[in-house]
């Protein structure tokens with residue numbers, strides 16, 4: 001899809017929205033040729049692409065490099081970009097400069113974790129003509145407060161809090177809300193109570209759409225095997241075997257051949 005208007009339309013027509021994360025030019029080129037609806041340049045780039053243990057290490061510059069690389073390969077598919085750790089908590093001026101840089105680098109929308117005292121800023125960004133996607137449930141930038149990457153919304157209080165936050169985000173103008181790691185029945189209740197589409201990860205089948213980390217679904221993150229993840233390829237071993245074939249060919253002097261030489 002090319003614009004956020006299609007998000008709304010898909011929810012109305014009950015057509016699921018598919019999203020993946022994307023961090024670089026070469027994978028963006030491939031995603032561009034698929035039927036995937038939209039991409040997220042996630043701050044998970046800090047973990048997947050840079051080897052950090054949490055998303056706390058993502059910063060504005062890291063995000064900008066990834067946004068501009070993805071933009072060059074993704075064609076006119078909708079590109080949502082993550083506000084990194086604390087970028088929305090350093091005052092309005094700082095935040096608006098980040099929005100400015102993200103949009104000039106090629107983002108079509110931004111995503112911000114949490115609600116509460118961030119709602120005011122989200123409203124201001126939306127009123128500035130920049131679409132905002134919300135993110136509730138497991139908000140990985142708060143991993144130290146949450147005590148780990150664990151299921152959220154498991155009791156009545158916490159699930160009601162997520163529902164109320166979701167309504168506040170919708171009222172603030174968010175065009176869509178990511179629901180991460182919450183029980184399917186909680187995600188269903190939230191989705192039914194909103195007019196904007198929800199995008200789930202580890203949130204069951206009743207959300208308006210799904211998102212997975214590209215490298216996770218392609219099987220490149222070997223030691224990451226949560227229950228919610230379906231792997232569509234054994235990428236890790238495929239690449240490893242291809243590299244070992246190349247290594248063997250070089251060492252046995254089978255590469256290059258005469259045909260591959262000048």
Ligand code: KIV
Nearest residue numbers: 021042043044178201
């Ligand atoms: O950064 C990320 O990959 C995300 C998705 C999991 C929603 O925020």
Ligand code: NA
Nearest residue numbers: 042043044082
């Ligand atoms: Na993220």
